[in-house]
Amino acid sequence: MKNNSMVWLIVMIVGAALLGLRWTLASHGFGKAYVKVSQETRYRIPSTKDYPTDEPIDRWVNKAGADKQNFDVTTLPPASVQTRVTTEDTTYAEYVKAEGQGGANSNTAPGADRYEFSLSRTVGIWFAAFMTLFVMTFLVGDNPMYKVAESIFIGVSAGYWMVVGFWTTLVPNLFAKIWPSIIRDWAMPGLSSYGTHEWLYLIPLILGIMLLWRLAPKGGWISRWPMAFIIGVFCGLRLITFLAADFVSQIRSGIIPLWVKVPQLAADGTVLHDAAGNVVTGFSFWDSLRNVFLVVGVLTCLVYFFFSIEHKGVVGKTARVGIWFLMITFGAAFGYTVMGRIALLAIRFEFLFDDWLWLIDPKMHHTIVAPTSMILPFFGLG
Amino acid sequence: MLEFFKTLDRRWIFLLMGLAVAIPILTEAKFPETPGDLSQAVFNEIEKLNEGDKVLLAFDFDPGSEGELGPMATAFVRHCCEKKLKMYFMALWPVGEQMIQQSIDNIVKADFSKLVYGEDYVNLGFKAGNEGVIKVIITDLAVLYTTDSYGKAINSIPMMDGIDNIRKMDLVINVSAGYPGTKEWVQYAVTRYPQDIRLVGGCTGVQAPLLYPYIPEQLPGLLAAIKGAAEYEKLVLDKYGHRDADGKLDEKGKYLEGQRRMGPQLVAHVLMVLLIVAGNIIYFTEKRREGQR
Amino acid sequence: MKRNVPLLVAIIAGFVMIVAYFIPYSESWGEIVLVWFDIIASIAFILGGGNLLKIQLKKISERGPGWGYAVITAASFLIMLTIGLLKVGVPPHESYMHMPWSGSYNAPGSPFLWLYEYAFKPLQATIFAMLAFYVASAAFRAFRAKNVEAFLLLGTAFIILLGRTAAGPYLTNWFPDSVAGLRAQPLSEYLMQVFNTAGSRAIMIGIALGTASVSLKILLGIDRSYLGSGDE
Numbered sequence: 001m002k003n004n005s006m007v008w009l010i011v012m013i014v015g016a017a018l019l020g021l022r023w024t025l026a027s028h029g030f031g032k033a034y035v036k037v038s039q040e041t042r043y044r045i046p047s048t049k050d051y052p053t054d055e056p057i058d059r060w061v062n063k064a065g066a067d068k069q070n071f072d073v074t075t076l077p078p079a080s081v082q083t084r085v086t087t088e089d090t091t092y093a094e095y096v097k098a099e100g101q102g103g104a105n106s107n108t109a110p111g112a113d114r115y116e117f118s119l120s121r122t123v124g125i126w127f128a129a130f131m132t133l134f135v136m137t138f139l140v141g142d143n144p145m146y147k148v149a150e151s152i153f154i155g156v157s158a159g160y161w162m163v164v165g166f167w168t169t170l171v172p173n174l175f176a177k178i179w180p181s182i183i184r185d186w187a188m189p190g191l192s193s194y195g196t197h198e199w200l201y202l203i204p205l206i207l208g209i210m211l212l213w214r215l216a217p218k219g220g221w222i223s224r225w226p227m228a229f230i231i232g233v234f235c236g237l238r239l240i241t242f243l244a245a246d247f248v249s250q251i252r253s254g255i256i257p258l259w260v261k262v263p264q265l266a267a268d269g270t271v272l273h274d275a276a277g278n279v280v281t282g283f284s285f286w287d288s289l290r291n292v293f294l295v296v297g298v299l300t301c302l303v304y305f306f307f308s309i310e311h312k313g314v315v316g317k318t319a320r321v322g323i324w325f326l327m328i329t330f331g332a333a334f335g336y337t338v339m340g341r342i343a344l345l346a347i348r349f350e351f352l353f354d355d356w357l358w359l360i361d362p363k364m365h366h367t368i369v370a371p372t373s374m375i376l377p378f379f380g381l382g
Numbered sequence: 383m384l385e386f387f388k389t390l391d392r393r394w395i396f397l398l399m400g401l402a403v404a405i406p407i408l409t410e411a412k413f414p415e416t417p418g419d420l421s422q423a424v425f426n427e428i429e430k431l432n433e434g435d436k437v438l439l440a441f442d443f444d445p446g447s448e449g450e451l452g453p454m455a456t457a458f459v460r461h462c463c464e465k466k467l468k469m470y471f472m473a474l475w476p477v478g479e480q481m482i483q484q485s486i487d488n489i490v491k492a493d494f495s496k497l498v499y500g501e502d503y504v505n506l507g508f509k510a511g512n513e514g515v516i517k518v519i520i521t522d523l524a525v526l527y528t529t530d531s532y533g534k535a536i537n538s539i540p541m542m543d544g545i546d547n548i549r550k551m552d553l554v555i556n557v558s559a560g561y562p563g564t565k566e567w568v569q570y571a572v573t574r575y576p577q578d579i580r581l582v583g584g585c586t587g588v589q590a591p592l593l594y595p596y597i598p599e600q601l602p603g604l605l606a607a608i609k610g611a612a613e614y615e616k617l618v619l620d621k622y623g624h625r626d627a628d629g630k631l632d633e634k635g636k637y638l639e640g641q642r643r644m645g646p647q648l649v650a651h652v653l654m655v656l657l658i659v660a661g662n663i664i665y666f667t668e669k670r671r672e673g674q675r
Numbered sequence: 676m677k678r679n680v681p682l683l684v685a686i687i688a689g690f691v692m693i694v695a696y697f698i699p700y701s702e703s704w705g706e707i708v709l710v711w712f713d714i715i716a717s718i719a720f721i722l723g724g725g726n727l728l729k730i731q732l733k734k735i736s737e738r739g740p741g742w743g744y745a746v747i748t749a750a751s752f753l754i755m756l757t758i759g760l761l762k763v764g765v766p767p768h769e770s771y772m773h774m775p776w777s778g779s780y781n782a783p784g785s786p787f788l789w790l791y792e793y794a795f796k797p798l799q800a801t802i803f804a805m806l807a808f809y810v811a812s813a814a815f816r817a818f819r820a821k822n823v824e825a826f827l828l829l830g831t832a833f834i835i836l837l838g839r840t841a842a843g844p845y846l847t848n849w850f851p852d853s854v855a856g857l858r859a860q861p862l863s864e865y866l867m868q869v870f871n872t873a874g875s876r877a878i879m880i881g882i883a884l885g886t887a888s889v890s891l892k893i894l895l896g897i898d899r900s901y902l903g904s905g906d907e
Binding site for chain 3: 042044057058059060061082084086087088089120121124125127128129131132135136138139147148149150151152153154155156157158159160161162163164165166167168169170173174185186187188189190200201203204205207208211212214215221224225226227228229230231232233234235236237238239240242243245246247250251253254286290293294295296297298301302304305322323324325326327328329330331332333334335336337338339341342344345347348351
């Protein structure tokens with residue numbers, strides 16, 4: 001226990017010391033986020049067509065869009081002219097390039113793009129960095145920091161899925177089918193036209209509500225209907241698909257010649273032909289061996305999976321060879337799994353070292369390009 | 383000594399692994415890359431398409447696998463942009479939508495700004511239903527996708543003209559982190575319509591070994607894990623150089639992400655081998671001692 | 676009613692899918708069923724969220740150990756849900772600026788995207804990345820070449836681990852050309868494309884048969900375990 005406290009103490013001190021060191025060494029700070037703020041004036045063009053047609057809703061366009069439609073924007077009332085402000089992520093390097101160090105060259109002309117420091121995104125980067133570190137503290141031992149991070153993750157991810165499911169599938173594929181005009185006027189103006197009510201979609205809606213009945217304390221059986229529907233569809237889909245793609249197709253792919261003949265090549269690399277003009281072929285040992293391994297491998301593994309016969313004698317020996325093939329397969333799977341996990345760890349370290357601490361800069365996000373690049377153009381060299 | 387290693391606190395191993403990954407990142411170590419057959423096959427499949435051909439980019443992954451699949455997605459999108467292919471993005475994973483947006487912002491908008499949304503690329507976004515979605519859109523796209531990801535009506539998007547199902551695509555590119563992913567695309571799209579749908583994929587290390595039996599009949603090419611990503615990235619860079627379509631020199635290392643990540647990969651793999659060897663030496667030494675007793 | 680109707684629903688839904696595969700005329704039926712299926716799949720996200728909230732609220736009301744974490748989970752969930760469903764901070768769509776709900780739920784600069792970018796993304800990515808550490812520890816402690824089988828597994832893992840990075844070529848490129856196939860990179864590719872393919876193909880065939888037989892048992896009403904037991 002004492003040993004454990006010591007480890008924690010060391011981890012905390014080393015972590016704080018490294019962060020402090022970074023702080024003192026960073027000439028232009030680190031862990032900062034910048035945004036590009038753009039403005040655009042947009043004009044509300046009244047719909048010229050009547051309900052229900054393809055364009056029943058007024059649309060907002062920019063000056064170029066209005067000109068394209070030969071629409072005189074000066075006739076619009078003030079409420080139909082609005083400025084739209086958009087912000088997008090940019091980098092410290094871009095910020096310095098555009099605004100100069102500390103915003104010295106800032107262009108204050110109205111309507112000009114602005115590059116500025118973003119407090120919310122900076123807080124975000126620091127929050128993300130600490131969440132990353134909180135999860136990593138689990139390596140030292142279970143602790144409240146890890147548990148907090150884990151709790152946030154569970155809550156946020158469940159919320160994320162629900163929101164995405166609602167806005168990407170439920171609204172456009174269910175509600176917009178049943179009540180097209182209401183949905184269009186509320187949140188989906190882009191729907192092409194006011195379709196008719198497709199009442200058949202009430203069936204999945206009702207099944208969905210029945211599914212949610214699982215959350216109710218009583219009447220759990222009600223959710224069996226939609227569950228049965230889901231399971232039925234899955235079984236129907238998979239029965240055929242697995243047989244077609246993974247059974248029949250695999251057997252077909254496994255039927256290959258064990259005596260492989262390949263075109264013979266002349267010394268200059270061209271394919272040899274006989275007097276009748278046919279391609280001269282010859283036995284290829286390595287291709288044949290490859291096919292033998294493939295066929296023998298599949299067959300012996302299948303013998304091993306066949307548990308209805310006792311694995312004795314010839315069957316036992318064949319099954320043993322099958323196990324060897326499977327072991328090689330598992331070894332490959334292990335190697336690839338390790339490879340995958342390390343890549344996932346690498347991207348987290350890259351985030352910490354690059355986006356947060358600005359220790360490395362492979363994407364040229366916060367390294368200020370050497371002043372020579374600004375001086376060179378003066379000498380006609382840029 | 384033996385006793386020390388036998389009872390070694392596993393946190394030392396964690397520290398070793400942390401350093402094995404962190405140091406090459408900090409030193410930005412890079413190693414040469416030799417593309418293999420399967421990466422070359424993926425590259426060739428895209429390379430043989432003509433300008434204006436239609437490609438469906440299905441991004442079925444999330445931040446949990448971005449370390450492996452992000453570089454593949456980047457290289458795929460860049461390759462499609464360079465070839466001036468029409469890109470149709472979609473996702474079967476809820477978070478796939480964010481992955482698509484990231485690629486559009488960082489690659490298409492940043493370096494291929496001449497490409498026009500709705501004419502050169504479109505983001506169809508995410509739909510729930512896993513393989514159920516694939517099964518529907520191979521026969522009828524509009525029944526599920528009434529709008530794009532930003533709420534624009536599908537029939538008002540020029541490049542959606544005549545696309546009533548995804549069999550109209552010249553190639554499907556799938557970046558997959560699990561279920562649903564490349565396996566489901568092979569099962570529900572390729573196997574059903576082998577004449578109409580051609581698929582290449584990029585997948586995580588966990589999935590890769592299980593997808594090999596589909597090669598090459600059902601899946602002509604596959605990028606397996608970060609190594610596949612690095613190989614393919616190199617092929618794209620060798621062919622199209624470090625310049626973007628506008629001719630600007632690309633100083634940003636975003637197109638080198640896969641190859642960069644092979645640095646920590648190498649050191650960590652060597653560490654893994656050494657750890658297994660060390661573990662076995664300890665085990666066999668101990669066994670021999672027990673035998674002597 | 677409580678057991679027979681669901682059984683019938685499963686059987687009908689399943690057979691519609693099967694028939695739709697073989698009879699082109701009925702393909703549209705299968706499509707309708709699948710669109711419903713996709714919609715119900717998105718409602719399942721609500722069920723998942725609702726279930727999570729229910730469990731967390733129970734933990735909080737019982738004040739059991741660690742109930743404070745349940746508060747954090749429930750609060751994160753509700754915050755994410757509220758700002759996402761209500762499109763808090765989302766500007767209207769640029770073409771429909773008079774319609775406040777017309778913007779995308781994940782518009783740039785929205786709080787929903789902030790939580791995705793700075794909470795969901797780092798947390799999910801790091802949790803998955805942690806396995807790199809545990810796999811290293813497991814490799815040191817558990818991987819023993821005790822017999823031929825274990826030796827084959829480890830040997831393959833070594834070749835893959837080295838052959839799939841630049842370490843393999845460094846170590847083996849001095850092999851003479853006559854045995855060039857034994858160099859780490861080609862050898863690892865050969866192992867994957869031949870031995871791994873054979874093993875994986877057998878596993879795939881086994882799983883396909885298993886899946887088909889389970890599906891058939893359910894669709895024929897032999898396996899009814901998904902209906903649960905009892906009436907509730």
